[in-house]
Every structure is written in C-alpha cells, then in structure tokens.
Amino acid sequence: MVRSNKNKVIIVGCGPGLKAYIPPKALYYIKKADILVGSRRLLQLFQDNNAHKIVLEKDYRSMIDRIANWSATKQVVVLVSGDPCFFSYAKMIVKTLGRESCKIIPGISSIQLAFAAIGESWDDACFVSLHGRDNEYERLVEELRQHKKVGILTDQRNTPCVIARQLVKCGLRGWKMYVCENLSMPSERISEFELTRAMNIKTQKAVVVILIKT
Ligand SMILES: C[S@@+](CC[C@H](N)C(=O)[O-])C[C@H]1O[C@@H](n2cnc3c(N)ncnc32)[C@H](O)[C@@H]1O
Incomplete structure (x- = not known):
C-alpha cells in the first residue's frame, strides 16, 4: 500500500552545514513538520520553527520505533546531514519502515x-x-x-x-x-x-x- 505524504516519514538532507545550502523543497517540508528529529546541531538551524523538536543522540534504533508511532498522526521530518542517500541514517530508517513509508528529499553532500x-x-x-x-x-x-x-x-x-x-x-x-x-x-x-x-x-x-x- 502506498501511503499519502501525510503519513510518510520525510527524510530531509540538510547539506554540509550552512543553511544557505538547504534547498527550498527541503525547507518547505521542514516548515510543515509537526515533529522535527535530528542532531542538536541540525535542530539549532531551525530554532524559529514551531515543530516539536526531538534530539537524536545514539538511540538510532529505538528512535525509529518512536518515529513510526508518531507518524500515524503527525508529520515527522527527520533531518540528516549532507545527502540522505549517501552514508546516512536514512538507510536504517528506510530499511526498517519500508520505502513506501518514507519520502527522501535530497541534499548537497559534503x-x-x-x-x-x-x-x-x-x-x-x-x-x-x-x-x-x-x-x-x-x-x-x-x-x-x-x-x-x-x-x-x-x-x-x-x-x-x-x-x-x-x-x-x-x-x-x-x-x-x-x-x-x-x-x-x-x-x-x-x-x-x-x-x-x-x-x-x-x-x-x-x-x-x-x-x-x-
Ligand atoms: C555520517 S557521515 C554523513 C555524510 C552525509 N550524508 C553527506 O552526504 O555528506 C558524516 C561525515 O561526513 C563528512 N562531513 C559532513 N559534513 C561535513 C563538512 N561540513 N565538512 C567536511 N566534512 C563533512 C565528514 O567526513 C563526516 O564525518
């Protein structure tokens, strides 16, 4: 079953560090998020965003279960550095939740x-x-x-x-x-x-x- 974007977990590539390198499409999804998950450094880029912010530490596996639960009712956006399809947390998320449950927004890789x-x-x-x-x-x-x-x-x-x-x-x-x-x-x-x-x-x-x- 292909899920609507609403229930998909959106994985956004945030580029190499400078906010100016984040593409408009990524910013669009970040703005619409109910919950933003990411490292402290990446979340800091979006201090003004009203979404509930969840800091990702080393709890990668257990965080995916939480993301899956939240995504039933909320728009969850996961922030990763660089490009999600290049050596990133996105691989574990997609493998666990399935491609049909995720949407990836590319970013500029380091x-x-x-x-x-x-x-x-x-x-x-x-x-x-x-x-x-x-x-x-x-x-x-x-x-x-x-x-x-x-x-x-x-x-x-x-x-x-x-x-x-x-x-x-x-x-x-x-x-x-x-x-x-x-x-x-x-x-x-x-x-x-x-x-x-x-x-x-x-x-x-x-x-x-x-x-x-x-
Ligand atoms: C877990 S990998 C993530 C790679 C990321 N998905 C990408 O596309 O760049 C983290 C590594 O990316 C590299 N990296 C990320 N941001 C960087 C930056 N601003 N300058 C130099 N290297 C960077 C470093 O080698 C760092 O240890």
Whole structure:
C-alpha cells in the first residue's frame, strides 16, 4: 500500500552545514513538520520553527520505533546531514519502515562540496566511508589499487593523518591528498599534501579527504 505524504516519514538532507545550502523543497517540508528529529546541531538551524523538536543522540534504533508511532498522526521530518542517500541514517530508517513509508528529499553532500572546492569531477571517483568504521582500510587499499580518485568520509579516529599513515604502511605512494575541513562553514579550510607529508597533520572535526593519483 502506498501511503499519502501525510503519513510518510520525510527524510530531509540538510547539506554540509550552512543553511544557505538547504534547498527550498527541503525547507518547505521542514516548515510543515509537526515533529522535527535530528542532531542538536541540525535542530539549532531551525530554532524559529514551531515543530516539536526531538534530539537524536545514539538511540538510532529505538528512535525509529518512536518515529513510526508518531507518524500515524503527525508529520515527522527527520533531518540528516549532507545527502540522505549517501552514508546516512536514512538507510536504517528506510530499511526498517519500508520505502513506501518514507519520502527522501535530497541534499548537497559534503562529498559534492569537497569535489567542487578542489575543482574536480566526481563522476569517475569511488567512495569509502571510514566514519564509525575501523575495518574498512583493506577495502580502501583495494579501491586505491583500482581507481585514480577516491573520496573518503572520516571521523575523529580515522583522521587524515591516521589514513595517510595506514596507506603509507601499505606501500602506497604517488597520491595527492586533499583535506577538506568544515566545508561551507566560516572555518572551512582546503589543503593539499603529498601522502607522506600528511602523516602528522592536525585537522578539525568534520573532514572529507580526496585522494588523487599523481
Ligand atoms: C555520517 S557521515 C554523513 C555524510 C552525509 N550524508 C553527506 O552526504 O555528506 C558524516 C561525515 O561526513 C563528512 N562531513 C559532513 N559534513 C561535513 C563538512 N561540513 N565538512 C567536511 N566534512 C563533512 C565528514 O567526513 C563526516 O564525518
């Protein structure tokens, strides 16, 4: 059964951080929400919105049950960063509730902004997320052996310098590492290193790494 939009859970991509990157269609659904669910940072973007705001902490699974219950009578809008279809909570929500119960509004991914910032196309790139995943290095090395351009989502453990050390340890050389920090924010910084030179760099919290074969 296809449900009406009213009962669908709307999952909205909020882009890389700056509100100006949120598309009008996303703002339209956010404005109509009875309940807004999202991280503290994303909810703060909509302080003036009258919807009831629910902070998402680490309770991802149990939150989906609550979202399902609320959605029977209320319009629930879930805010996610970047694009919902790129390494996000949306995957778990859609898998649990079913496609017919969800509507996804795309957003601008941090990866898109990172490639734009360095002036490179991403149609010939492959992507790996190290966000919350420590076991992906083998796959990353495999991808680097097969591709010339790789975009990587990082986290506080898998930082650019940790990535550089792991890759150098695996014998990889001849890669340029672009480090794209706090994209769209006033503290945005884009830097470029030869891989071995990135082994001791200090970086901020939100970082996309792009590796390009030289
Ligand atoms: C859980 S993933 C979410 C990705 C998101 N769905 C997207 O499309 O960008 C979080 C990771 O995205 C990257 N990220 C998100 N916002 C960023 C920003 N403003 N600047 C740099 N990297 C960002 C970082 O690698 C961060 O650890």
